Amino acid sequence: MRLKKFIAVLAIVGMAAGLAVGCGKSDAGDGNDKKAEASEWDASRDITIVSREDGSGTRGAFTELFGIEDEIDGEKVDMTTQEAQITNSTSVMMTTVAGDDYAIGYVSLGSLNDSVKAMKIDGAEATAENIKSGTYKVSRPFNIATKEGADNAVAEDFINFILSEEGQKVVADNGYISLDEAKPYEGSAPEGKAVVGGSSSVSPVMEKLIEAYKAVNDKAEIELQTTDSTTGMTSAIDGSYDIGMASRELKDTETSEGLVPQVIATDGIAVIVNKNNTTDELSSDQVKSIYTGETLTWDEVVK
Structure with a gap:
């Protein structure tokens, strides 16, 4: 009699354990399903x-x-x-x-x-x-701008390089639309420094242009400051930048202050x-x- 009771107790314990394991697997499965569901992109969510x-x-x-x-x-x-x-x-x-x-x-x-x-x-x-x-x-165009009457030989030579075949190849190699009919660079390799600053969209290609220019004129120092287009233009007006960068057309108020724009590339x-x-x-x-x-x-x- 005692043996039968003992066997019955073991059977009940075994069943309970099986149920517990089964429940655990079910819960884990539900959790995984919820995680999978959460990871799916939901178009009803706010943009x-x-x-x-x-x-x-x-x-x-x-x-x-x-x-x-x-x-x-x-x-x-x-x-x-x-x-x-x-x-x-x-x-x-x-x-x-x-x-x-x-x-x-x-x-x-x-x-x-x-x-x-x-x-x-x-x-x-x-x-x-x-x-x-x-x-x-x-x-839209990528523009650079200089103040009318500004006299910086390095800035002028660097702009000549940007607009040359060599400079426009850098533009095209970096995924932008280059200018047509660019001519080979014929620089004078002046010594000195120029500060270029403005649009953070123009900065990546300008950085590559600076690297390429230094390879043909190691006597020049070009400092790049990344800000925004408006700061690029106002700083070119007040002389803080020798060359300003803008990822847009210049405003009438900017050209009326003496800025001379030059498109260097087209960007999407x-x-x-x-x-x-x-x-x-x-x-x-x-x-x-x-x-x-x-x-x-x-x-x-x-x-």
Whole structure:
């Protein structure tokens, strides 16, 4: 009798243990399912809108090209939603979008890397070839500017190099659209220093141009300061920079202060999203709707 009771107790304990293990596996499975579900991109989530700071030439060109502006009292006003997160450089923009599954932003095409995904706009991929053919229309000039009457031999020679065949090859090799009919560089190799500063979008290609110029004139020192387009222009006006950089057209107020612009390249603006985003294409109107705050969630554009 005692033996039968003992066997019965063992059977009950075994069943209880089996149930416990079974429950544990079920819970673990539920947890894994929840994790898998959480990792899936959810179009019903809010869009994280990321924009550049005031003074950014990329922001100015972006809002103009996509019509994210309105005319109030005769002046164009940026209508970017107040809900947008503001970043102060190209690199921070890409880091921000790469770290948020639901973010959207924009960067210079030449600065684009594989940490984010560039969207097709109106059916066209953001490539240098499509910009050149006119298929991808979201593009703007890269300008440099000097103050009229400025006298810096190194700055003048460096500009001659930028516009030469050798300089324009650097432009093309770094993913930008080069100028046509550039001639071979014929420099005088002056000695001295020049300060170049402004747009963070122009800075990457300018850094490469400086490296290439030093290879042909090691007697010159070129200092590069990365700020923004507006600072680039105001600093060229007041003499802080010998050469200012702007990733947009110059304003009338800037040229009236004596700045002389020179286009050194054409660049596209890539609309970027997180690589987990399942969306591959947006229309210009959809981009505008997102940045003006009319479209709030991804499922409003993902059909």
